[in-house]
Amino acid sequence: MGSQEPAAEGVEHLLLSLKAIFKSRPHRAATMVLAMLIPSPEPAPIKIDRLMIRHSEAQDRTALIDLFSTPEVGTYVTRSSSTEQRLA
Structure with missing residues (x-):
């Protein structure tokens, strides 16, 4: 092997x-x-008056990268910001 x-x-x-x-x-x-x-099969999107929850699509990639690159989102979604704060 x-x-x-x-x-x-x-x-x-x-x-x-x-x-x-x-x-x-x-x-x-x-x-x-x-x-x-x-x-x-992919589940159907969930729609309400001001929101639609669906699977991400290829066209969402740039917006998602921008969103997850912000420190505010990183604090709650990943541990990178809190880890940096603990190390400082």
């Missing part, structure tokens, strides 16, 4: 894990494989 690419090693590890699961719990393994192969 040492000469293989990291991705190939990961796939090999996944296959070995699936083989072990199939051996010990065939029903559970079959369910896992089906869940990976059959895409689940």
Whole structure:
């Protein structure tokens, strides 16, 4: 395994894990494989008067990057701002 690419090693590890699961719990393994192969439909957006909650789309990328780059949002969403404050 040492000469293989990291991705190939990961796939090999996944296959070995699936083989072990199939051996010990065939029903559970079959369910896992089906869940990976059959895409689940996206839920419908939730809409109210002034708000719509939906999955993000490719066109949202720039706005999301801008939003999550602000220190105010970082304080509540990530730990980067609070970590910086503790280190200061």
